[in-house]
Amino acid sequence: MMLPLIIEIVKHHAEGEITNFIKVWSLVFASLSYCFFLSKVVPGGVSRFLAIIPVLILNLILPLSLHTMHLGGSSAFFLVWLANFKLIMLAFGKGPLSDPSISLPKFAAFACLPIKSHQITDPGKDPAKRGLKSFWNYLAKALLICLFVKMYDYTDLVHPKLTWVLYSLHIYCGLEIILATFGGLAKALIGIELEPQFDEPYLSASLQEFWGRRWNIMVSKILRPTVYEPVLKCASRITGRRWAPLPAMVGSFMVSGLMHELIFYYLGRRLPTGELTAFFMLHGVCLAAEVAAKKLIGGRWRPPRLITGPLTIGFVMATAFWLFFPEFLRCDAVHKALAEYAAVEAFVKDVTYAFASKSAHNNTPSVPLQ
Structure with a gap:
């Protein structure tokens, strides 16, 4: 309604x-x-x-x-x-x-x-890994978004948690297309080489891989010099260099959580509840524990990806259902996004109809006056 x-x-x-x-x-x-x-x-x-x-x-x-x-x-x-x-x-x-x-x-x-210029930052990077992903990759994700939009009409027939899974996939595909669109425009206008902002995060086999190398890569690279490295430097004086990365990780996730609270305020104009900060703090603490465990084990044993992959994605999804999506729904993001899709569709139809009507009018033969 x-x-x-x-x-x-x-x-x-x-x-x-x-x-x-x-x-x-x-x-x-x-x-x-x-x-x-x-x-x-x-x-x-x-x-x-x-x-x-x-x-x-x-x-x-x-x-x-x-x-x-x-x-x-x-x-x-x-x-x-x-x-x-x-x-x-x-x-x-x-x-x-x-x-x-x-x-x-x-x-x-x-x-x-x-975006980030490889000429400035990564001159030795494999050229095959530079730039945007293939056109077909983004086309497939755009078609998935269209499918999700249609599936939302039937969400009352399925379990709410399944709808949240659709939301998570929608967010991922939508973010990748939006970032790629702006990145592609920058490449066309000023000729810079780009790198993908996501690297198929659903293939992650650990929290370290998910947050550090696959999900929203540019944010990770911004947090490193602005938060991680200063905290690392300060913590090294207290804990030593071996364990200093742990508080640096937690500090980075805390800042990320606060920034997400701010971004969600712009989306919904609602005061934050702290759940987004709690979500990222939880992941920061768990990531620090994961890294600490790897340091203690020292590479002597590593569980197979067939096990760690589903566990990682399952943990991300479960905590997102608990702390992230309630805030996403509270700002009415889904209804607003669907309304914007519908408005764009209506605009395109109106423009197409206007051009078709004008063309038909110009092609109508005039009747001479008697």
């Missing part, structure tokens, strides 16, 4: 949302241009950080102008998390933005998009 109403609201506000989206990203480019030229004249350190603080605050405010899941949610992720973390690194002369040879367009792309 609620979905048709949401569709009408989305259709009514679509034009204003697109206008706001253009305004937001025009301001983003202007603020990033300021940071680009600022980094040329102000040395890295406290002075540069103080000069960048207004941009960090602006990036927190701008997503509040957007209300859709796809435009607003992706903009919040790009600005509040990616851009702000990279700008903090820039303030202290670190990260990809501190490269003195980088151009302004590449500076803007690296700042707020989930």
Whole structure:
């Protein structure tokens, strides 16, 4: 009953949302241009950080102008998390933005998009593993999303937990397509080599593999220099180098949880409950325990992937059902996403009908007046 109403609201506000989206990203480019030229004249350190603080605050405010899941949610992720973390690194002369040879367009792309130049970071990487995945990979995932959307019409006939499984697959496929779309645009416009943001996480055989090498790779690489390495350095003085990675992992997951709370606030405009932070803290502690166990065993025994794979994915799904999806549903993300799909479909139909009507009108022979 609620979905048709949401569709009408989305259709009514679509034009204003697109206008706001253009305004937001025009301001983003202007603020990033300021940071680009600022980094040329102000040395890295406290002075540069103080000069960048207004941009960090602006990036927190701008997503509040957007209300859709796809435009607003992706903009919040790009600005509040990616851009702000990279700008903090820039303030202290670190990260990809501190490269003195980088151009302004590449500076803007690296700042707020989930991309990373292999020419700068991974010159020796296997070329077969560079760039986006195949077109057919993304097409298959787009078709899966279409299938999920149709299956949602019958969710009242199945167990709610099965519906949540569909949600998890939908989130994964949707995120990969959104990130690949923005990455593909950056590649087409400024010619940079990209890397996939996901590496088939359902094949993970451990939490370390899932979070470190397969799920949302760019976030892991941002958390490493901004959270993991500083905590590692401080913890090394207390625990020694051997065990310092454990609190560094937990600290990284805590920050990730807080950032997810913030992103979900932009999606639903609801105050956080702490469940997302609890989800990531739980995984941080479990990952630290896993790494500690590996250190103690020292590689003398390793269980087969046939066992650890299902256990890993099962643990991720079970904890997501417990702590993650309730928050996802609380911000009404599913209904909003479906309404946006329907609004886009209606827009395409209207445009197609308008062009067809105009073509038919132009092809109608005129009747001479008698």
